[in-house]
Amino acid sequence: MQSSMEKVARLADLPLQRGTRVKIGETPILLVRDGDAVHAYTADCPHAGAPLEKGALCHGRIVCPWHKGTFEISDGSLVEPPALHGLTRYASTIEDGDVYVSPEPLEPDARAPAGGTATMLVAGAGAAGAAACVTLREAGFDGRIVLAGTDASVPYDRTALSKFVLAGDMPPGDVPPLFDPALFSAQRIERVESDVVALDASKRRAQLANGTAVDYDAALVCTGGTPQPLDVPGAKLANIHLLRNRDDASGIVDALKHCRRAVIVGASFIGLEAASCLRKRNIETIVVAPQKVPFAKQFGERIGVMFKQLHEHNGVSFRMERNVAAFEGDGAVQTVVLDDGEHIAADVVIVGTGVKPATSFVSGIALADDGGIDVDSGMRAAPGLFAAGDVARFTLPRAQTRLRIEHWRVAQQHARVAAYNMAGASRVYEGVPYFWTYHFGKRFDYLGHVTEPDDVVIDGDLDAQQFVAYLLKDGKVGAVVACEREDQTARLAEAMRETLTLDAAREAAKG
Ligand SMILES: Cc1cc2nc3c(=O)[nH]c(=O)nc-3n(C[C@H](O)[C@H](O)[C@H](O)COP(=O)(O)OP(=O)(O)OC[C@H]3O[C@@H](n4cnc5c(N)ncnc54)[C@H](O)[C@@H]3O)c2cc1C
Ligand code: FES
Incomplete structure (x- = not known):
């Protein structure tokens, strides 16, 4: 045993179902029991710092309680994002039933470089773009990586915009970057802050807005979605905002400084997260949307009603089954006119009615009707061309039809x-979709994917927002919605790799 190792626990005291947090000095360490062995890792999730001991250990993996980032128990390596790298490891040993851990982290395993001359183009420096660059190196690719796009010099966590930035809890400049900017030089990623204006899949050539061209061996299109303005009179008046990036959020935050009354158009996740933020600022907030109940299509009516009541309880008003007919104002919006003739006074309007895939620059392949890019299970759209994230029309495991899913972790x-496939591997998408959304201080988890569930079975108290709801389709659990059930959803995130009956899902959630 190294003399510097410190005794941190008794083996017999470590449970098998979850990790145990200990400290060596100021360093938090996660002990994970693996039979009669123990692994020691950093205890805070490398994504956003969740306490990993509150997650789950299942199927040989550690699942983060917050956004379900997943790591191998055996070596801490990354299995599922949104973390972008694996856990820091510490040497551990057991003597006379005592667990000893070194306070010094182990060096990561060096990987053999593969292929040094090829050029990989990553178009879009967002969620998928950042993950792709890091993963290309993880996969052993040693050649040139070009990351193109103008959104921000370092990719950032746009999910914070509608949760913390609009609420005034986080200045736009403090939105967390997805990785340390030093990684660009450490991993030799060429960051080109210029959009791709043309990409010809048949010639494997991209033209950038700065006038340069990139001849690539493989390209990943991950340019996300462009929010769509409303097509009604007055839609170009000042103080009518869309929300996709940090500049949009900054513009909204400025406008909110002089806002007493706001209208949100669209009872979407972004629309209702924005409503929650505006109420925190005591702004009178009215949501206008065409459907009868928010999220009923995704979650079923009962859960949709719960969301509506949660918002109403916190002072949000709704005009459901209504559309905007026009905006009126003198330079800036003053009134929102609905299709039933109602006039609503508003200083600020936020439109959250959906996005269109940002793919108009792509040629040499047929785009889908909605502008999406059809991919196979390896995310391949054509020879040398891959697509990921909001633009990709892909097939879920065991499903027949392609769809686009606009979730951070899916991207x-x-x-x-x-x-991995650009670097020469042959991987297929086997993931479980996961999405989180944040309203009035509560985080809701959504696992799997289903539209218009046949039945919804709720364990727990829906109205107190402490529940797991199983969304059934054709007698199987298609998706799960939950609040304040982090360990159960962490276990389900792994278990739902298989198709589950209700009983099997309940059993898996119990652990
Ligand atoms: C405000 C907000 C809150 C959200 N909250 C959540 C949440 O809580 N949970 C969740 O799961 N999902 C959430 N989402 C959805 C999630 O952010 C997206 O699904 C995810 O970002 C998609 O990743 P992506 O890489 O496909 O696209 P993006 O992350 O949007 O990245 C695409 C990048 O490509 C750039 N680009 C566009 N055109 C070009 C071009 N021609 N050339 C080069 N670059 C280009 C864009 O500027 C952008 O930087 C949220 C989205 C928004 C807008
Ligand atoms: S904090 Fe662990 S995945 Fe987000």
Whole structure:
């Protein structure tokens, strides 16, 4: 045993179902029991710092309680994003039933470089783009990586915009970057802050807005979505905002400084997260949307009603089954006119009615009707061309039809599969979709994917927002929605790799 190792626990005291947090000095360490052995890792999730001991250990993996980032128990390596790298490891040993851990982290395993001359183009420096660059190196690719796009010099966590930035809890400049900027030089990623204006899949050539061209061996298109303005009179008046990037959020935050009354158009996740933020600022907030109940299509009506009541309880008003007919104002919006003739006074309007895939620059392949890019299970759209994230029309495991899913972790799951395949592997998408959304201080988890569930079975108290709800389709659990059930959803994130009956899902959630 190294003399510097410190005794941190008794083996017999470590449970098998979850990790145990200990400290060596100021360093938090996660002890994970693996039969009669113990692994020691950093205890805070490398994504956003969740306490990993509150997650789950299942199927040989550690699942983070917050956004379900997943790591191998055996070596801490990354299995599922949104973390972009594995856990820091510490040497551990057991003597006379005592667990000893070194306070010094182990060096990461060096990987053999593969292929040094090829050029990989990553178009879009967002969720998928960041994950793809890091994964290309993880996969052993040693050649040139070009990351193109103008959004920000370092990719950042745009999910914070509608949760913390609009609420005034986080200045736009403090939105967390997805990685340390030093990684660009450490991993030799060429960051070109210029958009791709043309990409010809048949010639494997991209033209950038700065006038340069990139001849690539493989390219990943991960340019996300462009929010769509409303097509009604007055839509170009000042103080009518869309929300996709940090500049949009900054513009909204400035406008909110002089805002007493706001209208949110669209009872979407972004629309209702924005409503939650505006109420925190005591702004009178009205949501206008065409459907009867928010999220009923995704979650079923009962859960949709719960969301609506949660918002109403916190002072949000709704005009459901209504559309905007026009905006009126003198230079800036003053009134929102609905299709039933109602006039609503508003200083600020936020439109959250959906995005269109940002793919108009792509040629040499047929785009889908909605502008999406059809990919196979390896995220391949054509020879040398891959797509990931909001633009990708892919097939879920065991499903027949392609769909686009606009979730952060799905974009990064796609990117990891695509990057491995760009580097010469043959991986397929086997992930479980996961999404989180944040309203009035509560985080809701959504696992799997289903539209218009046949039945919804709720364990727990829906109205107290402490529940797991199983969304059933054709007698199987298609998806799960939950609140304040982090360990159960962490276990389900792994278990739902298989198709589950309700009983099997309940059993898996119990652990
Ligand atoms: C405000 C907000 C909150 C959200 N909250 C959540 C959440 O809580 N949970 C969740 O799961 N999902 C959330 N989402 C959805 C999630 O952010 C997206 O699904 C995810 O970012 C998609 O990743 P992507 O890489 O496909 O696209 P993006 O992350 O949007 O990245 C695409 C990048 O490509 C750039 N680009 C566009 N055109 C070009 C071009 N021609 N050339 C080069 N670059 C280009 C864009 O500027 C952008 O930087 C949220 C989205 C928004 C807008
Ligand atoms: S904090 Fe662990 S995945 Fe986000």
